[in-house]
Amino acid sequence: MSITADLIRGHTDAIILAALMQGDSYGYRINRSMCDLTDGRFELKEATLYTAFRRLEESGYIRSYWGDEATGARRRYYAITPDGRSAYRGMVREWREASELLEKLMRFGSDGDVSGAEQI
Amino acid sequence: MKDRLDAYIQGLFAEAERRSPANRRLAELKEELLLNTREKYDDLVAMGKSPEAAYRVAVDGIGDISELLKAVAGGAVADEAAVDTPAVDTTADGEDADTARPPMAQEPEVSANGANRGGRDGENDDGDDENNEDEDDENDEGEDNENADEEARSGRPPRSRWYALVSGIIWTVILCAYFFVSFETHAWGVTWILFIMGIAADNVAKCIFDLRR
Numbered sequence: 587m588s589i590t591a592d593l594i595r596g597h598t599d600a601i602i603l604a605a606l607m608q609g610d611s612y613g614y615r616i617n618r619s620m621c622d623l624t625d626g627r628f629e630l631k632e633a634t635l636y637t638a639f640r641r642l643e644e645s646g647y648i649r650s651y652w653g654d655e656a657t658g659a660r661r662r663y664y665a666i667t668p669d670g671r672s673a674y675r676g677m678v679r680e681w682r683e684a685s686e687l688l689e690k691l692m693r694f695g696s697d698g699d700v701s702g703a704e705q706i
Numbered sequence: 707m708k709d710r711l712d713a714y715i716q717g718l719f720a721e722a723e724r725r726s727p728a729n730r731r732l733a734e735l736k737e738e739l740l741l742n743t744r745e746k747y748d749d750l751v752a753m754g755k756s757p758e759a760a761y762r763v764a765v766d767g768i769g770d771i772s773e774l775l776k777a778v779a780g781g782a783v784a785d786e787a788a789v790d791t792p793a794v795d796t797t798a799d800g801e802d803a804d805t806a807r808p809p810m811a812q813e814p815e816v817s818a819n820g821a822n823r824g825g826r827d828g829e830n831d832d833g834d835d836e837n838n839e840d841e842d843d844e845n846d847e848g849e850d851n852e853n854a855d856e857e858a859r860s861g862r863p864p865r866s867r868w869y870a871l872v873s874g875i876i877w878t879v880i881l882c883a884y885f886f887v888s889f890e891t892h893a894w895g896v897t898w899i900l901f902i903m904g905i906a907a908d909n910v911a912k913c914i915f916d917l918r919r
Contacts, residue, residue, distance in 0.1 A: 614742035617767075618749070631769030632739060640777065659745070662738045 594628065598638045599647075600677035601630075606648060606666040607674060613639070613662070639664060647673050707757040711747055714765055715740050719775070726779040735778055743768065869915040873908055880904035 594601070605616045613635055621629045630638075642648045647670030653661040666674070719736045726732055743764050750760035880900055888897040 612742065613738060614745045617742075618746075629767065632742065632767055633769035633771040633774055636735065636739070636771070637774050637777070640774070659741060660737075661741060662734065 595634075597677070597681065598630065598634060599642055600674065600681065602635070602638050602642065603647060603666060603670055603674040603677065606664055607671070610663045610665040612653070612664065616664075642670065645673075646670070707761050708744060708747065711743060711761055711764060712740060715743060715768075718768070718771060722775045722779045729779055731778050732775075735774070739768070739771075869912060872911045872915075876907050876911060877904060880907075 601620065602616065605611060605619055608619075611619075613632070617630055617632075617635060639648065639650070643650060643664075646667060648664050648666055650662055650664050653663050715736065719732065722732055723729070723736075746767065747760050747764045750763055751757060755763065880903070884897055884900045887900065888894050891897070
């Protein structure tokens with residue numbers, strides 16, 4: 587549980603950018619989509635979400651704007667920028683490389699059987 | 707119950723707003739949090755949760771916003787905001803009183819394996835680990851906060867590390883070139899112009915990094 591949370595925490599920015607690759611969205615909708623996608627197993631705290639929004643906006647990876655009230659409730663929307671798309675692709679590459687390495691390292695101790703690692 | 711939710715969020719921001727009145731960014735953050743939390747509450751109720759349970763889940767989902775308030779409002783607001791009790795009714799029952807408190811510093815920021823929407827299961831299983839996680843969090847975000855403080859003080863974004871590196875390289879090269887050319891040509895009266903060129907090169911680098919920012 588704690589390892590899972592740690593792993594996920596390290597990729598908060600990538601997860602948010604991934605959600606915004608689908609289109610502009612706002613805080614709750616992004617969190618809700620993460621929750622739905624993982625069958626309720628993962629959801630960011632609002633504090634983490636807004637801290638990440640702020641960090642990503644300062645980095646130029648996303649931009650925000652207030653939605654038109656005429657289309658419904660007033661919302662602060664976030665949109666991914668070209669720099670953000672590029673950063674997202676880089677993060678995905680890094681993650682694939684890291685997960686491939688981890689997979690090999692984990693299997694190393696369990697003779698090809700990952701579940702065996704839990705018995706060590 | 708929605709009023710209670712609003713009061714809880716108002717309470718979270720009260721100290722920061724008192725310290726930093728008329729802060730547009732703070733007001734926008736509060737509005738954003740209010741709207742999103744209300745929508746979450748509505749969804750939870752629509753999904754069949756009782757108003758009380760929906761309130762608990764919505765409040766638990768906010769987490770510890772003290773660092774965020776510190777970054778947005780600046781100054782030492784967050785330390786006090788984190789321990790202030792929001793103006794909210796916490797007397798419904800024992801468990802409610804527990805969950806209606808503002809989030810504690812030790813509360814994990816990320817919930818996984820159904821810790822949030824389904825309730826609070828599993829959030830406190832690994833107390834020691836979670837404390838360590840929070841320390842890590844503080845370390846991770848410390849640099850961001852320093853940058854934010856610098857930004858707040860100067861009114862402009864902090865210079866990047868890359869600019870500092872490039873600037874260092876420029877001045878090292880200029881200094882070496884100055885001594886090399888001066889000793890080779892003995893034209894000490896002219897070679898000082900290299901420093902003017904260094905200033906120009908440094909400013910060009912600075913402009914490039916500012917534009918990129």
